[in-house]
Amino acid sequence: MIKNTFTLVLVSAFAAVAVASEHEASPAHGAAPAHSEARPAFNGTVLDIRDTPEDFKMPGKLWDIVMTSGAAPAEAGGHGGGKDEKSDTLIVWLPVEVSFTAKVSGILTHDAIQYNLPRGGGTLDLSKITSGDKGTFYLKFNLVEFNNPSAMKVYFVSNAKKRRIDGDVYGAGCNVFFDVTSSFQKSNSGEGIRFNITNNRHISALSGHFIFVQSEKDKVYLSQVEFNDSKNRDYLCKI
Numbered sequence: 001m002i003k004n005t006f007t008l009v010l011v012s013a014f015a016a017v018a019v020a021s022e023h024e025a026s027p028a029h030g031a032a033p034a035h036s037e038a039r040p041a042f043n044g045t046v047l048d049i050r051d052t053p054e055d056f057k058m059p060g061k062l063w064d065i066v067m068t069s070g071a072a073p074a075e076a077g078g079h080g081g082g083k084d085e086k087s088d089t090l091i092v093w094l095p096v097e098v099s100f101t102a103k104v105s106g107i108l109t110h111d112a113i114q115y116n117l118p119r120g121g122g123t124l125d126l127s128k129i130t131s132g133d134k135g136t137f138y139l140k141f142n143l144v145e146f147n148n149p150s151a152m153k154v155y156f157v158s159n160a161k162k163r164r165i166d167g168d169v170y171g172a173g174c175n176v177f178f179d180v181t182s183s184f185q186k187s188n189s190g191e192g193i194r195f196n197i198t199n200n201r202h203i204s205a206l207s208g209h210f211i212f213v214q215s216e217k218d219k220v221y222l223s224q225v226e227f228n229d230s231k232n233r234d235y236l237c238k239i
Contacts, residue, residue: 042099044112053122056226058211062155062177066213066220093120094223096212097142099192100129107135107197114142121224126206127231130197139206140192146214146221153213154184159228159237160207171204174237177211203229207236 058066067089099114109131115124130137146152158172172178187193195202206227214221228236 042097042112042114044099044101044114045110046114046116048116049122050118051122052118053120053224056209056224058157058209059175059177062157062211065155066211066222088218090219092219092221094143094145094212094221095119096121096223096225097144098124098225099140099142100137101140101192102135102137104135107132107137117223117225120222121226123226123228126203126227126229130202132197134198136194136196137202138192138194141188141210141212141225143212143223146212146223148214148216149185151214151216152181153179154181155209155211155213156180156184157209157211158207159209159226160204160235161237163204163235165199165201170201171235172208200229200232200235203232203235 095116095118097114097116099112100108100110101112102108105111108129113129115122143149143152155177156172157177158174160171160173162169162171162173164170184193195205207229209224209226212223
């Protein structure tokens with residue numbers, strides 16, 4: 001059993017729809033204006049990231065799912081949806097806000113910090129966010145421009161090798177992705193997703209991509225956030 005903070009929170013979704021993929025496809029990076037809602041106030045340090053996100057790859061099977069209205073595959077290994085990809089589908093890249101909070105000082109570089117990522121999201125280096133070697137923090141996403149949260153799908157693409165800590169296996173593995181929509185929405189609506197930094201558990205739990213998808217007629221709204229750790233690359237599948 002995979003036992004890490006992230007998968008403990010989302011284990012039911014992970015166990016049900018893990019899909020392996022050996023092939024990858026690069027999504028297009030077109031963008032179009034989207035309706036913006038007022039941002040809630042954040043009580044902490046706020047960093048506006050304006051750099052254009054780098055190109056990223058997602059598993060080919062996940063790309064198929066995204067481009068067929070975000071429908072989940074009928075079974076592991078399937079391409080899902082049962083619909084043909086529309087050649088005239090417009091991909092609309094949206095921004096995302098990512099916040100980290102801790103109830104005890106010394107766990108994070110700031111007790112509360114929020115990154116406002118541009119359209120298309122971006123990459124966050126955990127080594128620049130955490131500062132201690134024990135304790136827990138909470139991660140939360142604010143998807144302010146997804147205008148229909150109930151229709152949004154959330155996928156997690158793992159980039160963490162499995163490793164054993166105190167007899168338990170941490171990390172979801174390489175070349176796998178998961179539909180975590182239900183558990184993500186439940187956790188994200190509260191304090192956020194809880195992570196423990198002891199023995200770098202958070203790196204194995206969190207390294208990878210969150211992909212956010214909402215389909216509407218001939219449009220697919222997308223955003224993504226990648227987490228890695230530049231000081232602990234041995235934990236990662238890909239550097």
